[in-house]
Each structure stands twice: as C-alpha cells, then as structure tokens.
Amino acid sequence: MTHHHHRVTLGGKLSAVLVAAGSSVGLGNIWRFPYVAGENGGGAFLLIYIGCVLLLGLPIMVAEFAVGRSTRRNAVGAYHALDRRWSFIGYNSVLAAFLILGFYFVVSGWTVEYTVHSLTGELARHTTAEEYASLFERFITNPWRPLLYTLLFILATHAVIALGVQKGIERSAKVLMPLLFVILIALSIHALLMPGAGEGLRFLFYPDFSKVTASTLLTALGQAFFSLSVGIGTMVTYASYFKPDTNLRHTALNVSLLDTLVAVLAGVIIFPAVFTAGIAPTSGPSLVFITLPGIFNGMPLSMVWSTVFFLLLVVAAITSTISLHEVITAYLHEEWHLSRRAAAWLTTGATALLATLASLSLGVLGGWRIFGLTLFDALDFATANILLPLGSLFTCLFVGWKLDPARLHDEVTNGGELRFRIYGLFIFLLRWVCPIILLLVFLDNLGLY
C-alpha cells in the first residue's frame, strides 16, 4: 500500500518555498487583490487581509503541509490513509481544482492575448475608456480567439506537468519565480516615478476604517485563502514531494510572506497608475484588463510596459495552474493507477473541455445559465464561496481534532528535531479560531443569515 521510497522529492530547501510560492502567487495577487482592495477602502483592507493571512491562512497551510508530507500521497490518498471517513476532503480538493481550472484557464488565456496585443501594438491603438471596454468585451466574447489562447496556455501547463515533478514543476518554479520578482520590481520602480505615486501609495497604505463594513472581513478572508492556495489540497499535494528535513512552518511562513509581498507590490504598481490617470480605484474586476491598458497608453514606451505587465500575469498564472493540474494528475495517477502520462492527458482533456465551455459561456453560449449565472461565473462562485471555505473548514477540523496529536507534532517538528515555540497557539488557532470564523464566513456566503 505504501510506496514511500518510489516517490520523488524536491531538491533543496529553497525548492519547497519556490514551488509552493509558485502556486500561491497568481492571478489572485495581481488581478484580484488590487481591485478587491480598491473596492474595500485600500489601507484598512490591507491590514485586515494581513491579519487573515497570519491567523487563518498560515495555520491551515502548515496543517495541509503536515497531511501531505506525513502520507506522501495525493490529496485523496492522503486523507484516506489518515482516516478513510475523511477522504471526502480529498475528493472536494480534486473537484475544486477541476472547477477552478475551468475559469482560471480562461482568464489566463486573456493574459496571453493581452501580452500578444501589447506586443503587436493593437492595445495602443485605442484611447478612450469606452474603447478599451469594448475591446475587452470583443476579446472575451469572440468565439474562437480566446479559446485559441486558452488552449495554448493549457498545453503549456500540460508540458510542464508531463515533464514531471523535478524536471517540470521544480525547474519551472526556479526559473519563473525569480523572473516574476524581477518584473515586479521593475514595474514598481516605474510606478513610483509617476505623478500619482504619492496618492496611490496613500490609498494603499493609509488605513481609513470608515470604509470598512461587515463584509470587509469576509472578503479579506476569502481573498487570503484563494491567494495562498489553501483549503483544497494543493499544498497537501505539493508537500507530499517535500523532503523529510524541510521545515514546514518556515516554508509556510516564507510562502505567506512572499505571497503578501507580491499582492502589495501589485498594489504599488497599479494604484499610482490609477491615481495618475484620475480613475476611481473601485472599478472592479476590469481594473487590470480595461483601466490599465488605457493608462499605459498615455505613457512613454507604453508598449514595453504593457507587454511586461501582461507577461507578469502570464508567469504568475502558469505556476498556479501547474499546481492545480498536479492535484488532479497526482490523484488519477496514484488512485486510478494510470500512468502519469495518461493521468496528465486525462486532466488536460477534461479541463480543456470545461474551460472551452466556460469561455464560450461569455459569448455564444451566454444564454445557458446555472442559477442565473453564466458557467464562467458559476465556476468562480461555487469554488470561491462554497468548495474553498468548506475544504478549509474540514481541513482544520480534521487536523485540529481528529489527526493523532503525536503524529501532527512529529510532522511539524520533523520528529522532534525542530523547536516550535508557539505550537500551543498553532493548535488553538486550528481548533477554535479557524473553524468558528470559517463557519461564519460560509454561512454568510450562502446568504443564510
């Protein structure tokens, strides 16, 4: 039953941080965080967000790492091996990864499309906000063009997965994550030199609590979980490849800090531009695809900056889609006993089909509704508001209350080798704080009270 010694592990200490950060850092940081922060008052939201990362995201990430590394199995196999009655957490993970990929691949396709159109000068040909809005509308409703880019992106993800854990996932993270930071820093410096930089930074960092409402906490929590990639077994799967001497809580702390740093830098890049152009920071999901191209356009070397910015989105997105793909591939490979090759192709085929339908649901299949939502929106809603909080809730209930405490302690301290001074706090957060807050968030999301 156990095939420990056959399983590959990642190379060094840094590799664990890089692959996990590759999963965390994604469209959630660069596309979603700035607009959510923009809609929720900027600085005050940032503070609450950081609180959610430290008090909730971090303990759950450590818990997922412990489940993955102690079993060295895919998400389903891991929970099954620990207690078969809790296997449903693993199935929820595989399902959620599949559904997230359904819309995430589509948005990833847009980022490729915008990179190409920045490069060809197509984006620079327009001037007014209305023109950019209609351009975006035309991009996403066109029946075949976004599909082409989405399929291209899916095949790129597949290629990395097909190369395997070490040659594909680990090596790509080692190249792409440093590249991502170089681009981020270049764009941040560029943003800080803009006339609206002071106002933009003030908006991002100065906490104005008058903008905080009851739903701000819930929004911040959902954003933190999505951004960190916790709750649906991605970190279980990745930790199953960690080495026995990897320090789980340092890895989780580093990943959380990097992820938060990228979100903050994305804000540093976007808000100065927004204020320089005199646009309201509350323009929502279209901030990156409609507002920014127009802003870039007014600047010298606009083509270069917008190409580099959309390339940043592509890089951030692919390391995340790789991690979601791996959740499904590892499951099919280990539980269905398919070859890794066949498992990867099955995952690619199934997600390509779902992403195709999701992409078309924004255009020609728009009339086809699920509870009044397009397939694209339904996938986003079902994963972010239902499967993700549910997965996180059951993960902390299981690890906090059901998992053998000795086994948990052993795993997070590497068999007693590492000291964990705030272990009591970790357990308290996992047992009480996380489940109670998650339950409230979950009920609120369903609109049950």
Ligand code: TRP
């Ligand atoms: N965290 C990624 C982002 O910020 C997306 C992602 C990858 C994810 N794996 C996940 C989200 C698992 C939730 C759960 O874009």
